[in-house]
Amino acid sequence: MxxxxxxxxxxxxxxxxRRALADYLGRVRGVLADPTQIVITSGFEQGRNLVCRALxxxxxxxxxxxxxxxxxxxxxRRTGLEIVxxxxxxxxxxxxxxxxxxxxxxxxxxxxxxxxxxxxxxxxRVQLQDWLxxxxxxxxxxxxxxxxxxxxxxxxxxxxxxxxxVVYAGTASKTLAPAxxxxxxxxxxxxxxxxxxxxxxxxxxxxxxxxxxxxxFIVTGEFDRHLRRMRSQYRARRDALLDALATExxxxxxxxxxxxxxxxxxxxxRYDEKALRPELSRVGISLWYMSDHFxxxxxxxxxxxxxxARISESQIRAGIRALAAAIRATCS
Amino acid sequence: MxxxxxxxxxxxxxxxxRRALADYLGRVRGVLADPTQIVITSGFEQGRNLVCRALxxxxxxxxxxxxxxxxxxxxxRRTGLEIVxxxxxxxxxxxxxxxxxxxxxxxxxxxxxxxxxxxxxxxxRVQLQDWLxxxxxxxxxxxxxxxxxxxxxxxxxxxxxxxxxVVYAGTASKTLAPAxxxxxxxxxxxxxxxxxxxxxxxxxxxxxxxxxxxxxFIVTGEFDRHLRRMRSQYRARRDALLDALATExxxxxxxxxxxxxxxxxxxxxRYDEKALRPELSRVGISLWYMSDHFxxxxxxxxxxxxxxARISESQIRAGIRALAAAIRATCS
Numbered sequence: 001m002x003x004x005x006x007x008x009x010x011x012x013x014x015x016x017x018r019r020a021l022a023d024y025l026g027r028v029r030g031v032l033a034d035p036t037q038i039v040i041t042s043g044f045e046q047g048r049n050l051v052c053r054a055l056x057x058x059x060x061x062x063x064x065x066x067x068x069x070x071x072x073x074x075x076x077r078r079t080g081l082e083i084v085x086x087x088x089x090x091x092x093x094x095x096x097x098x099x100x101x102x103x104x105x106x107x108x109x110x111x112x113x114x115x116x117x118x119x120x121x122x123x124x125r126v127q128l129q130d131w132l133x134x135x136x137x138x139x140x141x142x143x144x145x146x147x148x149x150x151x152x153x154x155x156x157x158x159x160x161x162x163x164x165x166v167v168y169a170g171t172a173s174k175t176l177a178p179a180x181x182x183x184x185x186x187x188x189x190x191x192x193x194x195x196x197x198x199x200x201x202x203x204x205x206x207x208x209x210x211x212x213x214x215x216x217f218i219v220t221g222e223f224d225r226h227l228r229r230m231r232s233q234y235r236a237r238r239d240a241l242l243d244a245l246a247t248e249x250x251x252x253x254x255x256x257x258x259x260x261x262x263x264x265x266x267x268x269x270r271y272d273e274k275a276l277r278p279e280l281s282r283v284g285i286s287l288w289y290m291s292d293h294f295x296x297x298x299x300x301x302x303x304x305x306x307x308x309a310r311i312s313e314s315q316i317r318a319g320i321r322a323l324a325a326a327i328r329a330t331c332s
Numbered sequence: 333m334x335x336x337x338x339x340x341x342x343x344x345x346x347x348x349x350r351r352a353l354a355d356y357l358g359r360v361r362g363v364l365a366d367p368t369q370i371v372i373t374s375g376f377e378q379g380r381n382l383v384c385r386a387l388x389x390x391x392x393x394x395x396x397x398x399x400x401x402x403x404x405x406x407x408x409r410r411t412g413l414e415i416v417x418x419x420x421x422x423x424x425x426x427x428x429x430x431x432x433x434x435x436x437x438x439x440x441x442x443x444x445x446x447x448x449x450x451x452x453x454x455x456x457r458v459q460l461q462d463w464l465x466x467x468x469x470x471x472x473x474x475x476x477x478x479x480x481x482x483x484x485x486x487x488x489x490x491x492x493x494x495x496x497x498v499v500y501a502g503t504a505s506k507t508l509a510p511a512x513x514x515x516x517x518x519x520x521x522x523x524x525x526x527x528x529x530x531x532x533x534x535x536x537x538x539x540x541x542x543x544x545x546x547x548x549f550i551v552t553g554e555f556d557r558h559l560r561r562m563r564s565q566y567r568a569r570r571d572a573l574l575d576a577l578a579t580e581x582x583x584x585x586x587x588x589x590x591x592x593x594x595x596x597x598x599x600x601x602r603y604d605e606k607a608l609r610p611e612l613s614r615v616g617i618s619l620w621y622m623s624d625h626f627x628x629x630x631x632x633x634x635x636x637x638x639x640x641a642r643i644s645e646s647q648i649r650a651g652i653r654a655l656a657a658a659i660r661a662t663c664s
Contacts, residue, residue, distance in 0.1 A: 001511075005511060006509035006510065006511040006512075007509070007510055007511060008505075008510040008511075041535075042374060042535045042536075042538060042539070043535060043536055045535050045536050046534065046535040046536075049533075049534065049535070074532075074533060075532070075533045075534075078533050173340075177338035177339075178338065178339055178340040178536070179333075179337060179338040179339060179340075179539065179540035179541060180539055180540075180541070181535070181536065181537065181538055181539040181540070182539070200406075200407070201381075201406060201407045201410045202378065202381065202407075202534060202535075203373075203374045203375060203377055203378040203381070203513070203534075204374075204375055204377050204378075204510070204513065205513065206374060206513060206538075206539070207374070207511065207512055207513040207514070207538070207539050207542060208511035208512075208513070209511060209512070209542070210539060210541070
């Protein structure tokens with residue numbers, strides 16, 4: 001970094017990183033972006049908040065969100081938008097309901113829906129594209145988990161299909177570390193000035209040193225190498241998890257695609273999640289429940305969300321054995 | 333850093349840095365703070381925005397700001413507060429006007445007022461303390477430039493006098509580099525939950541690696557050593573500036589205390605700032621004008637704000653010679 005790099009300049013992201021990301025995301029995710037359209041944020045959450053504020057300032061009232069989804073609604077409500085849950089099925093968000101629910105914009109995780117684990121189907125993507133054009137509005141694409149697909153190349157980003165109607169959001173939190181607080185948006189040109197303004201109203205941009213470091217990491221190819229290494233590790237962990245489940249808990253079914261950092265495990269309807277929860281707490285098993293991720297009343301069979309990114313294969317096998325024992329103790 | 337340190341934990345600041353700052357600021361600025369009351373922000377601007385949002389959420393409507401001041405009002409207005417200019421005289425903000433102007437909270441730079449360069453007098457500080465108690469409200473103390481006082485020890489922070497009614501704000505932007513985007517608040521206990529909530533509504537906290545690095549820099553004494561070195565360098569630059577002015581532009585007077593990273597240079601009333609501005613641009617002299625820093629119509633004689641933090645003593649001398657020549661060419 002030169003002396004000038006330690007100053008306030010380039011609040012919306014250092015050019016060296018914006019260039020590196022434009023190249024990388026074009027190559028790996030099929031996005032169409034000029035470096036000027038990239039905005040570096042302090043993680044996905046800030047990026048999402050900036051986009052929601054800009055949409056609200058343009059008059060958007062109701063934002064459609066996947067249901068179930070992650071449940072971080074307060075910051076979105078704070079921007080003035082009303083949260084409108086849109087059901088997710090095996091093809092992704094039910095785009096056919098967007099008109100009926102009168103939403104003015106939408107946010108979604110097409111590469112790997114959280115928490116169901118489904119990928120948005122090609123037909124559904126075309127439907128969404130039609131809707132965006134017809135309504136002349138914006139989708140915020142949270143390109144969640146796209147880096148970690150294990151069975152084939154991931155589907156390309158929606159942004160590449162419809163760059164003037166999709167804001168693409170990515171993060172280093174899953175690929176490197178949440179502690180970095182580094183994310184990025186690719187913003188349609190017509191929305192760029194508003195996003196820049198919103199960022200200046202929030203802070204003076206995010207720390208610059210990491211931006212130079214991440215740029216270096218990408219352009220030297222180390223980021224690609226890191227992702228290849230991690231994909232192979234995570235895939236082995238996922239395989240260990242699925243093997244252990246097949247042996248220990250054959251009545252469970254694994255939902256969604258072979259991707260990401262968690263598995264979505266559906267239990268038979270007859271199992272009682274209410275009884276299971278305190279037992280899992282008691283034996284020290286920490287996982288998430290699908291039923292906590294609905295806007296409004298949960299629906300569907302008892303479903304567990306099991307993260308495998310930070311535990312070893314032997315811990316995974318031991319964990320699934322303990323999980324199966326706890327389920328036998330409470331649900332049989 | 334341990335593995336756990338790379339996660340999302342401690343969104344409001346890493347404990348190791350909050351402890352280091354509580355010790356450091358207690359020792360150097362006389363603040364009274366427990367590490368739990370410290371919130372790490374991505375710079376002063378984010379901290380100020382969080383405080384303004386929390387005050388607005390508590391029902392504050394009008395915030396008193398120093399006039400002249402720095403002119404970054406849009407982010408404050410965006411929080412819902414109305415900006416109410418309060419004049420500054422040789423003793424600092426005119427606290428006696430706060431009631432008449434019906435302000436519900438106040439923000440100020442008591443250690444070194446920007447841009448006038450005055451320090452808030454002891455009497456005025458007591459007056460402010462009385463007002464805060466009587467109105468049961470909050471002052472945001474921007475402890476601007478307190479690290480760089482050249483003639484004596486700086487006055488202690490207001491926060492040490494009235495820790496339940498003052499939010500203290502500091503930054504690494506002046507002492508280390510703006511590119512770090514690191515600042516801190518010391519928050520009265522009764523306001524802490526609201527500030528924490530506002531930070532989570534804005535982002536998930538600022539990057540963690542710098543926080544560990546800055547903590548290390550402080551606890552090893554390197555930060556103190558750095559400040560001693562920089563104080564001596566900046567003082568020599570300020571002295572060079574004042575010497576050059578006395579020689580080249582004896583009709584100019586230097587306002588305010590021997591502190592900070594800029595000098596406030598008052599020119600005789602008869603000089604025409606409007607004529608001077610294009611001439612200084614033309615000869616490549618970059619400085620700020622007091623008249624740009626008023627809320628509403630500017631008042632007072634033509635006054636230049638000359639930064640000396642990033643230029644050498646010989647550049648300073650050459651610059652003042654060029655400035656004097658430009659002034660002779662347009663104002664005599």
